[in-house]
Amino acid sequence: MDDKQLRCLVALQDIDNMILESENEKKLGFKTKGINKLQKIREEVGQQINPSMLRAYERLHKKYRRGVVPVKNNICLGCFVKLPTSITTRGKENIVVFSCENCGRILYWLD
Amino acid sequence: MNIDEFLGYFKEEFFIKDLKSKSKNDILEEMVNHIADQSTLKDSTLILEMLKRREEIGSTGIGHGIAIPHGRTISVPDLITVYGKSANSIEFDAIDKKPVNMVFMIIAPPQEQSNTYLPFLGKLVDILNSKKVRKELINANTFEEFTLALAGGF
Numbered sequence: 459m460d461d462k463q464l465r466c467l468v469a470l471q472d473i474d475n476m477i478l479e480s481e482n483e484k485k486l487g488f489k490t491k492g493i494n495k496l497q498k499i500r501e502e503v504g505q506q507i508n509p510s511m512l513r514a515y516e517r518l519h520k521k522y523r524r525g526v527v528p529v530k531n532n533i534c535l536g537c538f539v540k541l542p543t544s545i546t547t548r549g550k551e552n553i554v555v556f557s558c559e560n561c562g563r564i565l566y567w568l569d
Numbered sequence: 570m571n572i573d574e575f576l577g578y579f580k581e582e583f584f585i586k587d588l589k590s591k592s593k594n595d596i597l598e599e600m601v602n603h604i605a606d607q608s609t610l611k612d613s614t615l616i617l618e619m620l621k622r623r624e625e626i627g628s629t630g631i632g633h634g635i636a637i638p639h640g641r642t643i644s645v646p647d648l649i650t651v652y653g654k655s656a657n658s659i660e661f662d663a664i665d666k667k668p669v670n671m672v673f674m675i676i677a678p679p680q681e682q683s684n685t686y687l688p689f690l691g692k693l694v695d696i697l698n699s700k701k702v703r704k705e706l707i708n709a710n711t712f713e714e715f716t717l718a719l720a721g722g723f
Contacts, residue, residue, distance in 0.1 A: 465615060468643050472619040475641045475679055479687075480626060486691050488637075489627025489664060496626055524679050528643055568611060568646050 464555050466506045467515055467564060471526045473500045474519060511555065518563055526564045537561035570688050572723045578650045578689060579719070581712040582607045585653035588672065593661050597621060597638055600651050600674045608649075615644040616676055630663025634707070635697055639675040639690060648677045648686060652715065654707070671706055673697075696722035 473496055480490045504512055518525030527536035532546045539560040541549070549556045550567045557564055585603060590596045597620050605613035623629065623640045630636040636659075651674040658668035673693060677686035696702055696719060705718035 465612070468615055469618060469622075471679065472615070472640065472642045473622060476619075476623055476626065479641070482687055486687075486694050487631065487664075488629060492626045496622065499622060499625065526643055528646065528678070530646060566643050568644075569609075 461553055463507060463511060464564075464566065466503055467511070467526050467555070468566060469503050470500065470507065470515060471519070471524065473503065478523075514557075515564065522561070522563060524563070526566050527558070528568045529565050530568050534558040534561065534563065534565060536563040541565070570685065570692060572720060574685075575689065575692055575723065576716050576720060578648060578685075579652065579712075579716060580650075583649070583651040584712040584715060585651065586710055588653040588655035588657070590655075591657050591659065593624070593659060594621065596653070596655070596659055596672060597624075597674075600638075600653055600672065603653075604649060604651060604674075604676075610644065612644055616642055619644075620674070620676075628662040628664070630661035630665075630669050631694065631697065632663055632665035632667065633697070633700075633703055634667060634669055635671045635673070635703065636661045636663065636669045637673045637675060637690070637693065637697075639677075641677045641679050641686065643679055645676050645678055648675070648689065650675050650689075654709075671703075692723075 477496060480493050484490045515525045532541050534541055537560050545556050549565060555564060588596060588599060590599045598617055601613050601617045619640045619642045620638050629638045653672045655670045661669040663669055699722040702718055702722035709715040709718050
């Protein structure tokens with residue numbers, strides 16, 4: 459697992475957020491006619507992700523809506539549980555994809 | 570959202586009075602680079618990718634020379650707002666087909682506890698519907714003049 463995989467997971471979640479919020483944006487007067495294009499881009503980004511990681515993301519997205527969550531001050535911002543030192547010391551490099559031991563969400567370090 | 574909360578999202582370091590770029594994608598990149606220069610973001614390229622993908626759904630040019638590129642990404646810890654003004658006429662595929670010279674960039678984390686992103690975006694669109702505000706904004710050359718113009722439309 460490398461940095462590219464994590465970046466693709468973040469991109470996938472950003473796309474999912476856009477799709478979910480397109481109706482709200484439409485109400486504000488923004489153009490959203492190209493939403494189908496985004497579905498295609500989502501597929502392309504998804505193809506760059508390891509299949510087992512993608513399945514894990516889809517499962518988490520269905521359960522929590524946010525499958526990838528930031529870590530701030532060594533706290534998972536999905537369930538607000540402090541992460542063990544063994545994860546926080548290695549996770550900051552974002553080279554290895556870690557999951558929260560409490561909620562299972564995929565972690566992304568902001569600092 | 571009261572006026573102080575609303576104006577509190579604009580920071581002087583994120584006020585750009587003279588954008589240099591001449592195309593939509595270059596403007597997005599220039600503004601994201603400005604954020605990266607003024608903050609400690611770990612990976613600003615994810616923001617740029619998100620904003621470009623958002624433009625694929627439909628242009629964020631709302632007409633009258635204004636664009637509001639926006640979206641959510643995990644790459645930012647808090648809501649960030651950047652304003653840039655340009656002497657150039659930038660083709661943005663805006664709703665009225667007219668070029669853009671004022672750009673408000675709004676980036677929010679996927680979920681905020683206070684959930685201010687959409688109300689903030691809605692309020693901004695509402696304020697920018699005022700012809701008087703738009704005229705004052707285009708003439709604003711300092712951050713103070715800029716916030717006064719926005720406050721006038723609140």
